[in-house]
Amino acid sequence: MTAASARLLLLGTAGAARRLAGIVAGVAVAVAMLIVLLGTYLHMPDRDERTAWQVLVGERLETSADGTTTAPDPTTDQMLIASRQDYVHGQLVTVTAAAVSPATDVAFPHGLEPLVPGQFYASPAVADMIDHLPADQFADRYGELVGTLPDAMLRGPDERSVLVGAPWETVASNPNARVQPGFDTVGQRYDVTTYRVILAIGSIAMLVPIVLLISIVSQLGAAQRRERLATVRLIGAGRRAVAGLSALEMGAATAAGAVLGVLAALPLRAVASTLSINGAQSFPADLTPSPAWVIATIAGVTVLGAAVAWWQAYRDDVGAPGASRERAEKRVTGWRVTTLGVGLTLFAGSAWVANTSPAASAAAAVVLIASFAVLTFGIIIAGPWLTRAVSSAYGRVAARASAVVAAGRLTRHPRSTFRSVAGLVAAVFIVSVFAGVVSSVRAITVPSEEPGMLSLDVVLAHADAAHADAMVAAARDADGVERVVVGYRPGDPDAAGVVMDAQDARAIGATAVPDAAAVMVDTFAMLWGTSLDVDAQAPVPEPADGTEGLEPAVVMAVTDGSPAAIERARTALDIAGDRSLAPTSRTDAAAGGAADITQELAVLAYIGMAIAIGISALALAVATIAAALERRRTFGLLRLAGMPVAQLRGVVATEAAVPLASTLVASAGLGFLVAWILVITLGNGLEFTWPDGRYWVALVGSTALAALAVAASFGTVRRSTEIDSTRFE
Amino acid sequence: MADALISASGLRKSFGPTAALRGIDLDVARGEVLAVMGPSGSGKSTLIHCLAGVLAPDEGTVTIDGTDLTSLSADARARFRLERIGFVFQFGQLLPDLSARDNVALPLLMGGARRRAAVATADHWLGRLGLADQAGKSPGDMSGGQAQRVAIARALATEPSVVFADEPTGSLDSLSAETVLEAMLEAARESATTVVLITHDARTAAHADREVIVRDGRLSGAAAVAR
Amino acid sequence: MDKLPALLGLMSDRPTHGYDLKHRYDEVFAAGRPLAFGQLYATIARMLRDGLIVTAGAEVAEGPERKRYEVTDRGREHLRAWLRTPDDPTPALQTNLFAKTVLALMLHDDAEELLDVQRASHLAHMRALTSAKAAAPLLERLAIDHALFQIEADLRWIDLTGARLTDIRKEIHHG
Ligand SMILES: Nc1ncnc2c1ncn2[C@@H]1O[C@H](COP(=O)(O)OP(=O)(O)OP(=O)(O)O)[C@@H](O)[C@H]1O
Ligand SMILES: [Mg+2]
DSSP, rough: OOOHHHHHHHHHHHHHHHHHHHHHHHHHHHHHHHHHHHHEEEEEEEEHHTGGGOOOOOOEEEEEESSSSEOOOTTTTTTEEEEEEEEEEEEEEEEEOOOOOOOOOOOOOOGOOOOTTEEEEEOOHHHHHHHHHHHTTTGGGGGGGEEEEEGOOOOSOOEEEEEEOOOOHHHHHHHTTTESSSSSSOOOOHHHHHHHEEEEEEEEHHHHHHHHHHHHHHHHHHHHHHHHHHHHHHOOHHHHHHHHHHHHHHHHHHHHHHHHHHHHHHHHHHHHHSSTTTTTTTGGGGGGGOHHHHHHHHHHHHHHHHHHHHHHHHHHHOOOOOOOOOOOOOOOOOGHHHHHHHHHHHHHHHHHHHOOOOHHHHHHHHHHHHHHOOOOOOOOHHHHHOOOHHHHHHHHHOOOOHHHHHHHHHHHHHHHHHHHHHHHHHHHHHHHHHHHHHHHTTTTTOOOOOSSSTTTTEEEOOHHHHHHHHHHHHHHHTEEEEEEEEEOOSSSSSSEEEEEEEHHHHHTTOSSSSSSEEEEEEEHHHHHHHOTTTTTTOOOOEEOOSSSTTTEEEEEEOOSSSSHHHHHOOOOOOHHOOSSSOOOOOHHHHSSSSHHHHHHHHHHHHHHHHHHHHHHHHHHHHHHHHHHHHHHHHHHHHHHHHHHHHHHHHHHHHHHHHHHHHHHHHHHHHHHHHHHHHHHSSTOOOOOOOOOOHHHHHHHHHHHHHHHHHHTTTHHHHHHHHHOOOOOO | OEEEEEEEEEEEEETTTTTEEEEEEEEEEEEEEEEOOOTTTTSHHHHHHHHSSSSSEEEEEEEETTTTTGGGGGHHHHHHHHHEEEOOOOOOOOOTTHHHHHHHHHHHTTTTHHHHHHHHHHHHHHHHHOOOOEEEOOGSSSSSHHHHHHHEEEHHTTTOOOEEEEEETTTTHHHHHHHHHHHHHHHHHTTTTTEEEEOOHHHHHHSHHHEEEEEEEEEEEEEEEOO | OOHHHHHHHHHTTTTTEEHHHHHHHHIIITTOOOHHHHHHHHHHHHHHHHHHEEEEEEEEEEOOEEEEEEEEHHHHHHHHHHHHHHOOOTTTTTHHHHHHHHHHHHTOOOHHHHHHHHHHHHHHHHHHHHHHHHHSSSHHHOOOOEEHHHHHHHHHHHHHHHHHHHHHHHHHHHH
16 A cells, blocks of 8 residues: 555544544653653662662671670771661651771762761751751751762652761660671662562553553544545455554554653653652652663554554454444353452452461462452453443333433443443552552551550650660750659569559550559550551550669650650650660651551552543543444434434433443442452451542542543534534435 | 425525525425435435425425424424434434334434333334334344334334435335335325335335426426426 | 327428438438338328428429428427327337437427426326236236336436436537
């Protein structure tokens, strides 16, 4: 076929420009997203490589039976390093303490000057906090700020990290400290695999709506060109030539869309870099794949677009005119539900295995992710069957003419009608799973005063005999501290808890305190209880002999509850203490838990799904227009016979609404079922609760977009059935 | 004409530069079967579209049973067509996704009939056209002649005042054409429905009470008309 | 074919000699079967007798029978009535209708109208046959069908002729 005839067939078509614009826009949005996901995926290891200096890789210090450590003497070729998590106003700060000899040969990363005790480097985010907070709430903990950590040492711009110079003896007394010849440069990649898998699934989830969109748009192209192509076929063009034409057109459009998408990725990157991934936002460079990858993406998407269009055109070849009597689709059967059943069985099975035998959990996790994909796929396979089942039932009871017409179409073309809404349905499934899982975690993320638990006003610090008095004194001096409580290590080393004054025990929040002068209170359980186990009971204090002769184990400052007072108490306790662990409140205990990461994933999931829903809505709009054009003669006849346009619109709307309604409810239900399975098998007694507002926003949003998409076709429905534009013989 | 159901005068209609109708006066009596003949492109289809209120003529008036169609809005004409007019075309007028029964019931439903009543009426008309055993079939599984009879059942099921048929048997062989036509006219005559029938075929026209010939957008054979 | 009106038609645009008349007749209508002189003069005699033509005086020049004939008003009337009378569907129809059409075109008469008249007449026949057929037993229906197809063939020919009138007119006036 010559270029001239190809141009005639492709571009001469009415509406071709609009159709191609649709595909260009859809592909551009999806490719922009894809590029950012790909960049994130590729640079995920870099992020951790940059923070390798925080990782402790050296020899542990020798620890004797009674818990005291022996450190080597300072030398110029070694350093001591320890790290801990600090809290300030509900934020986590990673503190790395390094101790070097005065004339050390140990190189600090990226040319930083070696630190002397009392100096520290802070990441820009921490430096910013220091600027905004009084020193006695935060900066005093570390000493003198002598510089900022360069980007090359940070995961992302919002990373809160400090590198503190500490005296050799201080670090040497920390049981977690290591002896290293220098800072690590390789890093460890614990969580990266999970994140990369999630990003990979995200990219695939992004490809699904693209493929649907391309397939639907080429169907529209076929509908618009049907007569023309039929003539070309009659003249003798082969089926392959016609499919080739379609592939050519769609390849060009997807290529244009992909290039636009790469451009759109630039501003998108700025937005995406503000999202928190694995605990930190990203530098734009972390979201930018290399030029080779960008070119590969453009080429891949273009080939995908052309291939989908080719297959679409090849499969529902128009044939020569006259030969094309509209065929009903091959009947869909209940067998289509089997994929879904297999997916669900695999999913529940692997979740159970992961829960019951920790040894097999790594393999089970892979199966879990795979079965999740099978489930998503199963929904798309089962959709037409459900559509047919619901619409044939609907057809029997339908009373309005528009409903009868729509039900007839749905019953005979469940595949193509469902395909228009498949993207939305799959997106809603994934959103439902995430929402279900996240909701259960959310249940423990906001701590509240609970009877028997550590009062939220209390800051708890570990202490030993050497530091306790100074700590008590420092805490007393801090503004807003109302009482300072000391807990003593009991004589019986197996006993859980610390001994303290009964009045003190009440002051820190203990309930059911027995009538004794001294009581034993499990402060560990009071602090961590519900953040580790929702079913945890408040510990019950027991009578004790008294605090005489016991060594102090914890010092607790009861504050007036204001954030400033809490931070002041924390800073005071920290400076006076042995610096190995940060003073903690119950609010911090909750903030540092699994909730953060799950919430982070939920944000990513919602954003990804918002885009998937957007593209799917575009696909629905295109599919609805295609269906209207394909049936312009039928619709025109109905109008001729006196059907008002409003009823025709009713037909089009019903044809989208029925598959959407029947499968959307089912897929949301299935999503919650999957979330429930996850929560009860993996969640260590988490409770499954109703999802939060974002979920309902996503649901209402997709319904509204679907309605908008259908409404967008109304103009075409009216115009294409205008009696002047349709001739009846 | 004393008892004219359809009365058109001075009809003119152009499509851009093409003048499809150039002044047509025509009366059709109640219950009459009128054949409209004429060469291809002479304006026959345009004429019946104007008579049926599908197209609005540029000039002239069309009155059906006292209602001046040319003074009605497009929506009102659609309503009028739904209630008072039936159409039969050469082919491809059935909804491929609906059974024969639902196809026939459709205009009744559009008119607000209840589903059960509409289906009963549809079955009655399918029976009258000899299709009682085909009611559940879809049009794709029917022969051309059967499909045409379904279309006729659909046109007649609303008991319209007039049925416009554009080459209703144009794509059928002689015998099917004759059976289909006879079935249609018999049903129409029984219910005193007026039929305006476009045909190229003299044997089809011979079933009519009268014929008019359209040539270049005008009626010719005035002698025949006056007779 | 009815030769009398055909000859009458050929004479009616201007006075003609017998020889000339035969010549023109053979050219237009004879199609390989020339008109015998005997038949020509017999017909002329009949027309003279019925007052459809009169002698317009002889040209004295060469040859014996160089009489010129001229069509009378009565003759014209006869011709017009013939043109306007539809023929019954018989095998002779084609030749008659052909003659009528050609003559109408020659005389600048409305050929379309005469075709319409013929069409209407045929359709009336068909209509009668069709309604007879409705009540007839099957075997008789077959016979009626045959008749209907015969008439239909005529009608198709009429339609085709009608569609070609412009071309035929050109050929007659310039050919
Ligand atoms: N929608 C339209 N747009 C432009 N021209 C039109 C339209 N409908 C009809 N015409 C023109 O008007 C003229 C009459 O068309 P019409 O369809 O009425 O003819 P017809 O007698 O029905 O012909 P046929 O026997 O082939 O069906 C033709 O020249 C046709 O091209
Ligand atoms: Mg037509």
